[in-house]
Amino acid sequence: MLLTLAGGTLFFPGLFALCSWALRRWGPEWTCTDRVMISTRLVSSVQAVLATGSGIVIIRSCNDVATGSS
Numbered sequence: 183m184l185l186t187l188a189g190g191t192l193f194f195p196g197l198f199a200l201c202s203w204a205l206r207r208w209g210p211e212w213t214c215t216d217r218v219m220i221s222t223r224l225v226s227s228v229q230a231v232l233a234t235g236s237g238i239v240i241i242r243s244c245n246d247v248a249t250g251s252s
Contacts, residue, residue: 198225 201221205212241247 194225194229197228198222201225 198221201224202217205217205220209217
């Protein structure tokens, strides 16, 4: 559990920094606000896809999701 927390703590800010850096190189005419907004939306989209995938795995692996029994 702690390893997953540490991984997420590094992954999402790292993804944001990578997106901001890439947008600065690919779109030099964009303002800093534009780059931050696009990077934030991209990171939020990745987080939403991963959360949806986790929910699907949990729903498919449990017989009764409400009580959490397998």
